Amino acid sequence: MRAAAPALRACAWFGLALACADAFGQRVAFVNPGKAEEFYWAGVARCMQSAAQDLGQTLEVHYAEREHLRVFQIARGIAALPPAQRPDYVVITNDYGTGPELLNIFEGSGIRVFMAYSKPTAEEMTRTGMPRRKHKLWIGSLEPRAQDAGYLTARALIxxxxxxxLQAQDGKLHMLVIAGDRSTPSSIARNxxxxxxxxxxxxxxxxxxxxxxxxxxxxSEQATVLFQRHPQARLLWAGNDLMALGAISALEQRGGVPGRSVLFSGINTSAEALRAKESGRLAALAGGHFITxxxxxxxxxxxxxxxxxxxxxxxxxxRMFALFDGKLAQALRARLGPGCDxxxxxxxxxxxNPSLRSYDFSMERLLKDTPQSNERSADDRALP
Structure with a gap:
């Protein structure tokens, strides 16, 4: 565990960026599109806090609570801060297509912008241009190859x-799909x-x-209707773990047995999802992008x-996503702490590392370079 963690968390959660700036160097704000109690996005923030501490940064996390209009309010508040109080960098996402407007909001603020998790779509790029051109302080973006998650889980399910x-009378495998949303680029790519x-x-x-x-x-509500409407369907692909687990509950309420009467897949490595994979309730599970x-x-x-x-x-x-079999799931639970500590x-x-020529952000490299820790229980070591 990191000795300075309480000090960093005070900076991150209570807005004491100025008080901590001298001690931690770069100041970074993260406009988090998720909810503070949401396992995935809260876990993303915890891993970012661990990274910030290692790298000598202060980090302020602002949760939009899954309200895309609130994302803009948060951004305007950050951009309107007096110059001495503004962060050096802000990390944003393009969830629900908010990225182009966020770039407009931060234009002229002097704050460098980094886009993570989902970049603009091809259509949106006609308005934003490439980083460092129209928006000169938009320095770049990093996106997990989301197609991998959709492809790996669907292929394993099939x-x-x-x-x-599990073929129907027509000799075909019938699949139901519960996707995330229509506009977020990562959702589109998974599909x-x-x-x-x-x-x-x-x-x-x-x-x-x-x-x-x-x-x-x-x-869960959607799956209840889908199972009634399509009794021949024996596969259900879901865009994340929460939706997969909701669909599993709907099947169980009908007396079905997940892993036997219907096979399910999901994306993300929550503790519940890892347990569902190990027990067979989830047939396929991919994850690793939480650390983006x-x-x-x-x-x-x-x-x-x-x-x-x-x-x-x-x-x-x-490439960040990995398909989790039992062995890799156990390695994840055993070797990484709940906040990437x-x-x-x-x-x-x-x-x-001056000799490092290119980044390797794969899950395999992460697990290889992380020492095994036996300090926590398996449940405590699950990641978002």
Whole structure:
């Protein structure tokens, strides 16, 4: 555990950025699109805090509580701060297509902008342009290759369904889809990866696709209707773990057995999702992208210290997702703390490793470079 953690968390959570600035160097704000009590986005922030502490940064986290208009309010508040109180950098996402307007809000503020998790779509890029051109202080973006998550989970789901002989009378495997939302680029990319796996399979029919807004409760309600409407469907692909778990609950309420009567897939590595994968209630699970925010802080730290990432690309899309079998799930639970406390993020920084020529933000590299810790229980060591 890090000895200075209480001091950093005071800076992050109570807005004492100025008081901590001399001790921690770069000041960074994160406009978090999620909820403070939401496992995934709260976990993202915890990993970012760990990275900030390693890298000598202060971090302020502002939660938008899944309200995209609140994202703009937060951004305007940050941009309107007196110059001496503004952060050096702000990390934003393009969830629900908010990125272009956020770039407009921070234009002229003097705050460097880094976009994480989801970059602008091709249509949005016609308005934003590339980083460092129209918006000169938009220094770049880092996005997990979200197609991988959709493709890996759908392919694993199809493979297991074939092995279990779950074809309908027409000889086809019938699949239901509960996607995240229609506008977030990462959601679109996950869906694209899923559809690629379906096309390659040739024997899969998508009976119906709905959008669950990343909500467990909404997905449960939708799945109840879907199972009634499409009794031949034996596969259900979901865009995240919460929606998969909500759909599993809907099946169980009907007397079905997840892993037998219907196979489910999900994305994200919450404790409940990992347990569901290990028990067989989830047939396929992918994750690892939760740490994108922390990797963004590594790139910001290097940029601040004169190690520009431009030679690797201003808009980077990296392989971060892994398909979790039982062995990899156990490794994740055993080797990473709930807030990435066991990771030394300086090991991934070009500032601290002059011989490092390119970033490797893969889950395999992360687990390899993280010492095993036996200090926590398996449940406590689950990640978002």
């Amino acid at each position: 493979t297991q369904a074939r092995a279990a002989g 694209d990866g899923m559809r690629q796996a379906v096309r390659e399979a040739g024997d899969v029919v998508i009976d119906q696709e709905v959008y669950g807004a990343w909500s467990r409760e909404k997905a 925010g922390a990797w963004s802080l590594v790139m910001i730290h290097d940029h601040y210290n004169g190690h520009d990432f431009a030679d690797e690309g201003l808009m980077q899309e990296r 066991d990771v030394d993020f300086r090991r991934f920084s070009k500032t601290h």
